[in-house]
Amino acid sequence: MKNKILIPLIIVGALAAFFSFKYSSGSQSTEERRALIVETVMKTIQAGHYSPRDIDDTLSDRVFHKMLNEVDPLKQIFTKQDIAHLSKYQFQIDDEIKAGSIEFYDTLDALFNRRVDDAQKYYDEILKTPFTFDGNEQIQMSPDKKDYAANDAALKVMWHDYLKYSVLSKYVDLKNDQDKNKDSLKTPLKADSTLEREARNSVRKSEGTIFKRFYKRKDDDRFTAYVNAITLSEDPHTEYFPPKDKKKFDEMMSGSFYGIGAQLKEEDDGKIKVASIVTGSPCWKEGELKAGDEIAKVAQGTHEPVDIQGYEIDDVVKLIRGDKGSEVRLTVKRKDGSTKIIPIIRGEVQTEETFAKSAIIKSDAGPIGYISLPEFYSDFNGISGRRCSTDVEIEVKKLKAAGVKGIILDLRGNGGGSLSDVVDMAGIFVGGGPVVQVKNNHAAPSTLRAQAGDSITYTGPLAVMVNEGSASASEILAAALQDYGRAVIVGSNTYGKGTVQKMVPLDQMIDPMTRMHMQADTAGLAMNADGSYESSIGSLKITMEKFYRVNGGSTQMKGVKPDIVIPDPYEYKDMGEREDKAALKWDEIPKATYKPTNSVGNLAQLNAMSQSRIANNQTFKLIDEGATKLKKREEDNMVSLNEKEYRKELEDVNATSKQIDSLQKKSTKLEFSNLGADLTRINADSASITKNKDWLRNLGKDIYISETVNIVDDMTKSGMKITRKSEGITY
Numbered sequence: 001m002k003n004k005i006l007i008p009l010i011i012v013g014a015l016a017a018f019f020s021f022k023y024s025s026g027s028q029s030t031e032e033r034r035a036l037i038v039e040t041v042m043k044t045i046q047a048g049h050y051s052p053r054d055i056d057d058t059l060s061d062r063v064f065h066k067m068l069n070e071v072d073p074l075k076q077i078f079t080k081q082d083i084a085h086l087s088k089y090q091f092q093i094d095d096e097i098k099a100g101s102i103e104f105y106d107t108l109d110a111l112f113n114r115r116v117d118d119a120q121k122y123y124d125e126i127l128k129t130p131f132t133f134d135g136n137e138q139i140q141m142s143p144d145k146k147d148y149a150a151n152d153a154a155l156k157v158m159w160h161d162y163l164k165y166s167v168l169s170k171y172v173d174l175k176n177d178q179d180k181n182k183d184s185l186k187t188p189l190k191a192d193s194t195l196e197r198e199a200r201n202s203v204r205k206s207e208g209t210i211f212k213r214f215y216k217r218k219d220d221d222r223f224t225a226y227v228n229a230i231t232l233s234e235d236p237h238t239e240y241f242p243p244k245d246k247k248k249f250d251e252m253m254s255g256s257f258y259g260i261g262a263q264l265k266e267e268d269d270g271k272i273k274v275a276s277i278v279t280g281s282p283c284w285k286e287g288e289l290k291a292g293d294e295i296a297k298v299a300q301g302t303h304e305p306v307d308i309q310g311y312e313i314d315d316v317v318k319l320i321r322g323d324k325g326s327e328v329r330l331t332v333k334r335k336d337g338s339t340k341i342i343p344i345i346r347g348e349v350q351t352e353e354t355f356a357k358s359a360i361i362k363s364d365a366g367p368i369g370y371i372s373l374p375e376f377y378s379d380f381n382g383i384s385g386r387r388c389s390t391d392v393e394i395e396v397k398k399l400k401a402a403g404v405k406g407i408i409l410d411l412r413g414n415g416g417g418s419l420s421d422v423v424d425m426a427g428i429f430v431g432g433g434p435v436v437q438v439k440n441n442h443a444a445p446s447t448l449r450a451q452a453g454d455s456i457t458y459t460g461p462l463a464v465m466v467n468e469g470s471a472s473a474s475e476i477l478a479a480a481l482q483d484y485g486r487a488v489i490v491g492s493n494t495y496g497k498g499t500v501q502k503m504v505p506l507d508q509m510i511d512p513m514t515r516m517h518m519q520a521d522t523a524g525l526a527m528n529a530d531g532s533y534e535s536s537i538g539s540l541k542i543t544m545e546k547f548y549r550v551n552g553g554s555t556q557m558k559g560v561k562p563d564i565v566i567p568d569p570y571e572y573k574d575m576g577e578r579e580d581k582a583a584l585k586w587d588e589i590p591k592a593t594y595k596p597t598n599s600v601g602n603l604a605q606l607n608a609m610s611q612s613r614i615a616n617n618q619t620f621k622l623i624d625e626g627a628t629k630l631k632k633r634e635e636d637n638m639v640s641l642n643e644k645e646y647r648k649e650l651e652d653v654n655a656t657s658k659q660i661d662s663l664q665k666k667s668t669k670l671e672f673s674n675l676g677a678d679l680t681r682i683n684a685d686s687a688s689i690t691k692n693k694d695w696l697r698n699l700g701k702d703i704y705i706s707e708t709v710n711i712v713d714d715m716t717k718s719g720m721k722i723t724r725k726s727e728g729i730t731y
Helices: 013-018 030-048 059-072 081-087 093-099 103-126 152-181 192-216 219-231 242-254 283-286 311-320 388-402 419-430 473-483 510-523 604-617 618-635 642-668 674-684 686-700 703-716
Strands: 138-140 239-241 256-259 264-267 272-277 294-300 327-333 341-344 346-349 357-361 368-372 405-409 434-438 446-450 462-464 488-491 499-505 539-548 638-640
Touching: 030 093, 030 219, 030 539, 030 618, 059 081, 059 093, 059 219, 093 103, 103 152, 103 192, 103 219, 138 152, 152 192, 152 642, 219 239, 219 642, 239 242, 264 327, 264 510, 283 341, 294 311, 311 327, 311 642, 357 388, 368 388, 368 703, 388 405, 388 419, 405 703, 419 434, 419 446, 419 473, 434 473, 462 473, 462 703, 473 488, 488 703, 604 618, 618 642, 618 703, 638 642
Parallel strands: 368 405, 405 462, 462 488
Antiparallel strands: 138 638, 239 539, 256 346, 264 272, 272 294, 294 327, 327 341, 357 368, 434 446, 434 539, 499 539
């Protein structure tokens, strides 16, 4: 979610004109097609990337290690002998790229498949024998701190320790559950040996599911991972999308798609069941499909149904989704064992969790408005037409009409999205003026401005909540409101993504003759469920620009530092853009000409009052202690395989969390309520009502919102001086 700042889909005509790729005509083999993809991707990067890297040994080394980490992140598949065999490619991948070869990928893929077979034999054999948990063994849980096994024998030992840890974890859970419920159990307590056997069987089942997914994962998916090992070595946000993944990306950005509105889940036995029904969706309106129904077959209208036994959940979703107005027929098995065929006409489905929504908080100073914005969504393809800037303005107007004394905009965990919507959204609070500066590698910076004629929709007290998960578009908005002195930024340092991506259709980067032959090939191909053909080579999301604050500084790497910092569970954990070695560096450009609003009260006074409350808040003290312990565990992440020692470690890990939960239960809860204008939508059905109650209840327990409410209350008090210091300037 940290890679979503994107200018709406464009055809980069100048880029396409800059170069064209020529390949032999006629149908392509898989190897030729893959070579075409790699070369097209790399030449697109070299011509259009903000700061393209040389195709040299340094890039080769990065790709080599990224791919190893992709296929074997826990270092449980390959041995040192395998790595030694593969190491001849470590500094040759750049030469392969230039030569149109994918030998490294083919070699790695073949070796990986063989080693997965070996690993499956290890876990099958090891889990046949009971474990004892009274020894002195330990296991290193951080892959970065351990090496590959020296040989097959050492790898088997590594698997033994890993499986023993997994069984120990499950065994302790089973014992704890039994001890907790022993007074209400009607059957005798189970012996430790029985619980150990149940734990082993549970781990065997979960490992079986993992290996089943290994074997089901298509070769094309692994090849996509290889291409992205190359692109992500350029920077963390340049990414290759095959046609099916491009469609998913568009749906994520818009929050809408065409389908039936059934959320699916995969059971441990591989069965695909309906988890829930989206309110207002086609299957909700149809009324027959129920949560808990098992999907057995999927048919396109009157065509022969497809038996989905053994299908991955993503493949089932592709079969169910389709064009608006088309019919899909689901054969479902009900909980009572009956079978039913349910025809449903596909239509628009909106994922409400993506969209902005608001509520009112009761506070000492009067009602405070709260707006949640999970993503900067925008419907580039015109399915729903919804834009987050428009939706937020609607919520702001509703809150103003309700007479709120201040507004909190919650951007925590918001990974970004549409750049144009950031500019429009800033205009809601500052009116016309510069919002962000954008620069590519070939031209002077340009300034994106909220429309000069726009009037400010809301002028009252404003606080913006951020954390380490706030990235990209979230950082642009927070930075602009901070630079204008329009809002108090509250929370922890943001992610640090200061780059802009554009989606480039790679088919348009190929020479016209090759493209014509590719299009002709579709005559013999069936259309995919996502509307694409296998002849398309996909799209590239490429970093073409960096953005800068109106004060000239970049958010790249450094992020946005809040005006008021609140202790965070991950405060001392290494996170964000700065942790990726391929990330572009921080820099700055001249500041834009803008006029601060001076609408925030004395920040020093606001901060002092907040820090005084935080210092005297036992919950925040515990959060800070937990963050320190988390950092220490990261530095030495050894876990005991002795039950007594493991329990001590587990109790230490859980102690702070339990104390925080206990304190929050005793503390005064925030009182949240819905706006009257939202009640019709909320009361549409019981599922929507329940979901809303859960949302309000969870907000009411949020200590970060509670302190932000206190800050907004302070902002509303009279006598607060209007001074603000930023970048050494007093406005």
